[in-house]
Amino acid sequence: MKYRIMNISGRLLSALAVLMLMGISCSSSESEKPAQDEPLTVDTQAAEYVQGTASHNFSGTVSSDRTVNMSTKVMGRITQLDLEEGDYVSKGDVLIQIKDDNLQAQKNQVESNLMAAKAALQNAKTNYNRIKNLYEQNSATKKELDDISTKYEMAKSKVNTAESKLQEIEEMLNYTRLTAPFNGYVASKMATEGDMASPGQPIIALEQEGIMKVKITVPESNISLFNYDDTVTVDIKAAGQKGMTGVVKNINQSGNRGSRQFAVEVMLPELEKNADIKSGMFAQVGLVTESDRAIVVPKSAIIERGQLTGLYTLTDNSEIVLRWVSLGDESANGVEILSGLSEGETYVASVEQPLREGRKVNTQ
Secondary structure (H helix, E strand, O other): OHHHHHHHHHHHHHHHHHHHHHHHHHHHHHHHHHHHHOOEEEEEEEOOEEEEEEEEEEEEEEEEOOEEEEOEOOOEEEEEOOOOOOOEEOOOOEEEEEOOHHHHHHHHHHHHHHHHHHHHHHHHHHHHHHHHHHHHOOOOOHHHHHHHHHHHHHHHHHHHHHHHHHHHHHHHHHOOEEEOOOOEEEEEEOOOOOOEEOEOOOOEEEEEOOOEEEEEEEEOOOHHHOOOOOEEEEEEHHHOEEEEEEEEEEEOOOOOOOOOEEEEEEEOOOOOOOOOOOOOOEEEEEEEEEEEEEEEEOHHHOEEEOOEEEEEEEOOOOEEEEEEOEEEEEEOOEEEEEEOOOOOOEEEEEOOOOOOOOOEEEEO
């Protein structure tokens, strides 16, 4: 009997202990529950339409704004050409000398003829004035005046012919001594000293320093985006240049019929002599244009779940709901929302901590 009473008492004590533990657990859960449901404070915004922008990028090549192929109008042997590709030249430097012995001989002959023609003209002028005075005094006939007038005009004509011939030879001699038209670099060399120069055949090509441009090709679907004097950005990675400002200076109105591409030239700002930008470098040209009005949200509002993208919106009861959306272009202003969010809807603009759907929030 005694053991039976003790057994019953033990059971009662055990049951009491279990009940006490359950009470502690329940009270603990009940005290924690309000903390979990306590509204969070989040940064929210209302979706609204803004003027969107679109970024376009085109690849191109850097080149000098002015390239000259130097050639001659005379045929002769090249006696001076001590330049190599890449050499720097200054305006007025003698770059090429062509053998000019024949032209010099012709020049000497014409100069001699010109001197004789001028002497004959002076003599004819003196006789003309003398006969003219005599004719006015009725001491010379009309025929004598006409004859001397004819000789005087012929003498003037011979002088003019000799001067024209001398000017022509001097101009030809200028093509035997070619000078640099500007400061620049030798881009290519097509002949060497001792070669025979032919009229119109390029000998060297010069590129002007300091003034560079970028040539890009634009598809017909994008050529309407460009206008004269538009400002664009230019990146030249090889020269360590990023975000340079360029200006559209030329748009070819005739595209390539095969590729449907149009050539556009972008002028770069004037460069220093020691700039690292060189002709032939690869360049990237960026153009920002206005697009249709669209809903744009901060990038901090976007939630990524694998290949899905979404953001948190708020219900009328200030509870958050994850909404899947379709994204468009990204710009400095944010990310364009193509679908999934309507104008006026409230969304969480910045997700700084994990959020649970259905959680109540305070807005700010």
